[in-house]
Amino acid sequence: MLSLFDKTKIKNMELKNRFFRSATYEGRNTEDGHMTEEVYSIYEDLAKGGVGLIITGYTYITAGEHPSPKMMGVYDDSFIDEYKKLTQIIHSYGTKILLQIIYRGSIEKYLDELNNKNNTGKSLSKDFINNKVKNYVVDNFLAAAERAKKAGFDGIQIHDPHSSLDCYCKDKMVFEIYNSIREKSGDDFHISIKMNCGNLKEDRQAFENCKSLCIELDKLGIDSIEITGPNTGTRKDENFFKTEAAEISKEVDCALILVGGNRSQKSMTDILNSTNIQYFSLCRPLICEPDIITKFKNDYSYEPKCLMCSKCLSAKNRCVLR
Numbered sequence: 583m584l585s586l587f588d589k590t591k592i593k594n595m596e597l598k599n600r601f602f603r604s605a606t607y608e609g610r611n612t613e614d615g616h617m618t619e620e621v622y623s624i625y626e627d628l629a630k631g632g633v634g635l636i637i638t639g640y641t642y643i644t645a646g647e648h649p650s651p652k653m654m655g656v657y658d659d660s661f662i663d664e665y666k667k668l669t670q671i672i673h674s675y676g677t678k679i680l681l682q683i684i685y686r687g688s689i690e691k692y693l694d695e696l697n698n699k700n701n702t703g704k705s706l707s708k709d710f711i712n713n714k715v716k717n718y719v720v721d722n723f724l725a726a727a728e729r730a731k732k733a734g735f736d737g738i739q740i741h742d743p744h745s746s747l748d749c750y751c752k753d754k755m756v757f758e759i760y761n762s763i764r765e766k767s768g769d770d771f772h773i774s775i776k777m778n779c780g781n782l783k784e785d786r787q788a789f790e791n792c793k794s795l796c797i798e799l800d801k802l803g804i805d806s807i808e809i810t811g812p813n814t815g816t817r818k819d820e821n822f823f824k825t826e827a828a829e830i831s832k833e834v835d836c837a838l839i840l841v842g843g844n845r846s847q848k849s850m851t852d853i854l855n856s857t858n859i860q861y862f863s864l865c866r867p868l869i870c871e872p873d874i875i876t877k878f879k880n881d882y883s884y885e886p887k888c889l890m891c892s893k894c895l896s897a898k899n900r901c902v903l904r
Contacts, residue, residue, distance in 0.1 A: 602839060609899070819843060831857055
């Protein structure tokens with residue numbers, strides 16, 4: 583019988599258990615995305631608390647363009663040394679860490695820059711614009727991943743739960759992002775992606791699109807896929823997307839991670855032994871109890887203190903019970 587505390591490997595990355603901390607927005611960096619002592623402390627508490635792998639809060643890759651205030655940044659080389667400090671702290675506890683990188687910049691702003699540079703008086707073609715936008719986004723993802731590797735991260739996670747990468751270019755630029763990072767970083771650098779298995783309309787086609795994209799990324803050699811979905815902040819049940827993740831896990835060989843409503847060891851252990859889902863990401867229970875993994879290890883029946891009230895989402899991830 584498989585255990586949540588099995589030691590496993592994804593390629594050459596050794597993991598001490600099957601628990602991940604899913605990417606969680608802290609909102610406690612500086613205004614321009616740099617680290618603070620408070621953020622270092624948050625991550626050290628997580629590593630000290632026993633989690634096997636940490637995925638950082640989403641991190642923006644282009645200067646001045648970020649969706650949330652005081653989120654992490656990685657848009658130039660000034661971040662490398664402070665992230666080296668972070669990865670060294672995390673690794674000292676035998677925990678691995680991925681930097682989640684995201685592009686949510688303004689396409690319109692970039693298009694304005696393109697048009698301003700166009701002195702011919704002619705309109706730019708759609709194909710020209712698509713290629714320019716695609717190259718701009720891909721290049722910034724690649725630069726961010728290279729900085730992450732220099733800083734000692736075990737890998738990166740591409741943030742694409744709402745298909746933001748395809749909002750303008752419809753040719754699945756995520757494949758080019760993956761390929762460019764893999765070519766530069768090599769096989770030993772972990773590349774993950776977070777995918778949305780549906781939408782608010784809950785139509786089957788949205789799931790089929792997600793599954794197809796996962797299958798294609800798996801063929802390209804992606805190391806792990808984390809499956810999420812809509813309405814994660816309002817649901818009260820457990821293991822929200824286990825059905826969708828289990829179906830996708832049958833189609834791919836890479837590590838499959840389930841996120842959303844993972845609470846009890848029993849439910850996660852049952853999923854582990856009845857599907858091809860291998861890893862489990864937690865968010866709110868770790869906001870409430872950063873040491874919950876150690877508590878799980880010491881007591882199989884331990885019940886999380888987290889009430890799934892989601893008040894932490896409007897309080898910059900501060901739990902009302904702490």
